[in-house]
Amino acid sequence: MSWRVWVPLLLFSGFLGLAAYQLTQPKDDFVQSAMVGEELPYFDLPPATQGAQGAASADFRDGTPRLLNIWASWCLPCIAEAPQLEALKQQGVEIVGIAIRDRPEDVAQFLAENGNPYARIGRDDLSEVQLAIGSSGVPETFVIDGKGVIRYQHIGDIRENDVPKLLAELEAAR
Amino acid sequence: MIMRLLLSLAAFVLAVPLAAQDSMPPAPYAYRQLDDPAQEAAAQDLMETLRCLKCQSQSIADSDAPMAGDLRHQVRIRIAAGEEPEAIRQWLMQRYGDYVSYKPEVSASTWPLFAIPLLLVLVAGGILVGRLRRRA
Numbered sequence: 412m413s414w415r416v417w418v419p420l421l422l423f424s425g426f427l428g429l430a431a432y433q434l435t436q437p438k439d440d441f442v443q444s445a446m447v448g449e450e451l452p453y454f455d456l457p458p459a460t461q462g463a464q465g466a467a468s469a470d471f472r473d474g475t476p477r478l479l480n481i482w483a484s485w486c487l488p489c490i491a492e493a494p495q496l497e498a499l500k501q502q503g504v505e506i507v508g509i510a511i512r513d514r515p516e517d518v519a520q521f522l523a524e525n526g527n528p529y530a531r532i533g534r535d536d537l538s539e540v541q542l543a544i545g546s547s548g549v550p551e552t553f554v555i556d557g558k559g560v561i562r563y564q565h566i567g568d569i570r571e572n573d574v575p576k577l578l579a580e581l582e583a584a585r
Numbered sequence: 586m587i588m589r590l591l592l593s594l595a596a597f598v599l600a601v602p603l604a605a606q607d608s609m610p611p612a613p614y615a616y617r618q619l620d621d622p623a624q625e626a627a628a629q630d631l632m633e634t635l636r637c638l639k640c641q642s643q644s645i646a647d648s649d650a651p652m653a654g655d656l657r658h659q660v661r662i663r664i665a666a667g668e669e670p671e672a673i674r675q676w677l678m679q680r681y682g683d684y685v686s687y688k689p690e691v692s693a694s695t696w697p698l699f700a701i702p703l704l705l706v707l708v709a710g711g712i713l714v715g716r717l718r719r720r721a
Binding site: 538539541 | 608678
């Protein structure tokens with residue numbers, strides 16, 4: 412019997428091994444935005460609640476890097492990240508918020524309960540800006556450099572140990 | 586028996602979705618068809634090949650997620666404005682990469698999927714021809 416009869420079995424076991432290995436690997440469910448490195452698309456949103464300023468892509472072109480935070484009052488992880496946004500604001504970071512599919516009164520209540528770290532909050536009722544920048548959920552946070560170019564995307568709520576990374580990305584965008 | 590049925594019915598009615606969702610009305614064209622049947626058909630064809638970003642393994646035509654509704658709205662108003670379906674797909678792929686499209690495309694990362702079956706058929710054909718020759 413030639414050794415060659417074993418080749419198919421070896422190939423098959425190799426395939427099984429590969430499949431078994433891939434099954435044990437953690438699956439990344441996040442959809443990365445392909446807009447990182449691209450210019451922020453044009454938008455000009457009205458304020459999300461009374462007393463807030465609206466948000467426009469033109470606000471990001473004055474040379475200062477900023478955070479663009481995609482959030483909503485109905486989003487539970489957004490409550491969890493509120494203290495981290497406050498900490499970033501304390502460090503002198505300007506945060507522009509965009510409220511997705513949100514009511515002005517709900518936005519006001521969220522800010523009253525969880526604090527308001529935002530310099531501006533735009534109102535995006537049809538997720539238009541969210542779709543235009545390649546964001547697929549709330550919350551997500553983008554680092555935008557002073558020329559209006561998207562430099563970094565953070566998916567999900569900002570945890571305490573994400574703050575240094577965001578500060579470093581803001582510094583790198585300077 | 587009837588009591589049990591009633592209880593399970595009550596459980597259905599009272600069930601609260603786990604994921605938080607907004608209370609805003611759906612986008613104007615999330616559930617409304619375009620007036621022009623040809624345009625609506627083009628929009629429908631495209632929506633069936635665009636993947637919902639929130640709910641994996643569903644197209645935006647199949648999903649009731651608010652974000653899928655907002656995407657359907659985008660697709661319909663863009664088709665109504667005269668944009669080509671493939672241009673809309675490209676617009677989305679520029680934002681979400683291959684993930685958002687259900688239409689298979691040959692790219693730097695997907696070419697083996699197309700090349701390997703061809704290669705296997707060639708190898709099998711080669712073996713077959715070799716054996717038939719030996720027999721003859």
